[in-house]
Structure formats: structure tokens, C-alpha cells
Amino acid sequence: MEQIVQLFFNMAILERVGPFLLRGLGMTLLLSLVIVPMGVISGAIVAMLYSLRRRWLNWLLIAYVDFFRAFPPLVLLLFIYGGLPFLGVDLPLFGTVALAFLLNTSSYYGEIFRAGIESIPRGQTEAARSTGLSGWQTMLYVTLPQATRNVLPDLISNTLEVIKLTTLASVVGFSELLNNARNAQALTYNATPIVVAALAYLALLWPLVRLVSRLEHKSIAVR
């Protein structure tokens, strides 16, 4: 028992690496705060373009969405990370990571918003148009708000996935929480940093998991 505490919950080590882990947590939060809003906005744009029902455009959008859903995000990240320098593009690490995750998440958010927009009856659009709203006004003030409400559980669930996704950035040495925890573990030869990082992810994401569960059960009950 004593030994387990020494190896997994070592206070002396935690005191030493604590600030380093906190800095990592800060980067994890910053990365999430950049990717989630950008992903939501670009996803909504993808879905709104889809609702225009232009044949070739929809074909392109579906190809875009399916392409990035088929790609494991880690593969996308490593491809961009390893490939961009050969294109002569020199992006800072934060930009590389954000670009890879944005391409991935915007396609997921796009699919969710598309389902939401399709769940709104045509009568809503027709009524809005008959009051004199333009096509875009109808989309922004009538269709999209209702669509968002209908797919809220999926949106939150995807946001949870996006935050979990940020751990992949550790693979290319971006100093977020998991990266710092692994470095600290290698330096101290002790599992405490990783265990603490795992607990931090739990504390951060558990409320979201509970919220998703509640919303999903509610939406099934309504059916």
C-alpha cells in the first residue's frame, strides 16, 4: 500500500512537477477554446451551404466531410506535421495542431448541423419567407436556432470528443497536459504525473459526460 502511494500518488513529486502540469492544462484549455468555436462555426457553414441544395456543391461537401471522417485524426496530424515543411509552408506548432484538428472537427460538426437543419419542417422556412425574410435571414433567425436545439446533445457530445482529441497533440511534442505529464514521468521515473493528468481529465470532462447522458436519455424519452 505504502509502495503504491509512493509510485502513483507521490506528493513530493507532485509538488515538483505541479506547475509544469498546470501549464500543460492551460495549453489544453487554450487549444480547446480555439478549436471548438472555430469547429462549430465552420461546421455550421458547411451545413448551411449543404442546405442550398446545389448538386455539385453538395457532392463536394459530402466528399469533404467523408474524407475527413475516414481519416484518423492522428494520421491527419502527422501528415500535416510531416508534410507541410515539404510544401515550403512553415506553420508554428500551435497552428499545425489547430489546422489538423479543425479539418477533422468541422466535418463532424458539419454532419451534426446538417441533420439538425434537415429535421426542421419546410413549413417553417415557407412561413418565414412569406413574412418577407430573405433566404439567409430565414436560415440564421428561424432554421438554424431550432436546428441547434434539436441536435444539442450531439453538439455537446462532439465537443467532449474534441477536448479529448487535444491529447493527440502530445505526439508531435505540443506542450499540452498529456505531453507534459509524459515528460515529467520520464524525468522522475514515477507514475504520479500521468495518474494526476488522468485525474485532471476526469475532473474536467466528467460533468460533460453526465450532461450528455442526461440530454440523450431525455431525447430518447421524448421519442
Place this chain on the structure above:
Amino acid sequence: MELQRLAFSFFNADVASRYWPQIVEGFWLTTQLGAAVIVAGIVLGLALALLRAFHFKPANFLIVFFADALRALPPLVVIILLFFALPFVGISMSALMATWLSLSLVLAAFAEEIFWAGILAVPKGQTEAARSTGMTRAQTLMNVVLPQALRLTIPPLTNRMISITKGTALGSVIAVHEIIYHASSGASEAGNPTPLTLGALAYLVLFVPVVIFGRWVETRFAWKR
């Protein structure tokens, strides 16, 4: 000229011919690993959901705890915990085993929640009617509730299976020799990103049909409102 340089970097036939056997090897490992994760994850998830349907309080508490924790933890963190932290208490396993176990547990957590939501969605009257005909609780669950619940769970379950089998790429972090491991080590060895292009293509070959299948499943088994 510019295009030629691009082709030399990303579609270098010479580099490709040297590395594609490794990528193919990785392709099969990824496929097998993915299949093993799906089987173990779905079986465990279904077993937990069925167990939960018996409303045995201490067991349910543990199941909900398990499902919540593994849905909250990033899969890469689970893999690293199993592979790097457990050896400190004398439990060590191969990288392949750690990846398989981690992803199976994560899939089981999501599958349990999906199956459970499906079971809850079957109206109570179904259970009451089945019980009144003299069926036991287990018979009711297996013969009446579950078949109806399963149909509802197919679309979300398919999507979840796809996203978690894509997680096999995470194994490369602890040196499981799947596609992206060979691709990125090949790229740094050759000083040329062509192996990465090959790896990316291999994933597309593997997952584009799966994603399209997922789309079909979603419309085929859609909720009738």
C-alpha cells in the same frame, strides 16, 4: 517545376516501392486490431447493459462509474496509463495488448450506454405484457426487450465503432507496428513524406467504405417519427 518537386516529395515512386510492403503489413495489423476491438468492445458493452437491466444497485453503480470514466478519459491517456503506469505495480503487457485492451474498454463504455438507452426506449408495457404471459425476467429481456432495443442502437453504435477503430492509430504512440507507425518512421528514415502519403491512402482504402457503410446504416435504420 513546382509540381515536379511536389511529386518528388509526396509521390516518390522510388521511396514508395521501398516502403509499401511495410505499409501493407501495417494495414493487416490495423484491420485485425480494429476487428478484435469491435468484437471485445461490443460483447462487453452488451453484457454490461444486460447486467444493468437487472437493477442490482451495487453492480449498477460500478457499471455507471466504469462507463462514465472511460467516456471521459481520452483514449490516448488510457493507453498510456495501461502501458506506462501499470508496469510500476508489476502488471506489464505488450504494446499491442495495451492498445487492444484500452480501445476495447473505451468502446465497451460507449456501447453499454448506447445499449442501455436502447433498452430504456422500449416501452414498459412490452415488459409487463411479456411478464404477464409467464416469462421470466431474463426471458423477457432476451426475447422481447433486447430485439427491439438492438434495432434502435444500430446507427449510433456504427458511428461509435468507426470512430473508435480509427483509434488504432494511437497504438503507434507506444510503437504498435500498425499503418501510421510504419508510415511516419519510414518518412523520417527516407527524409521524404511519401510513406506518409501511402499511409494516408491505406487509411482511406480502409475507412472510406466503412464511413459510406455508416451513412447507409444511418438512413436504413433511421428513427421513424
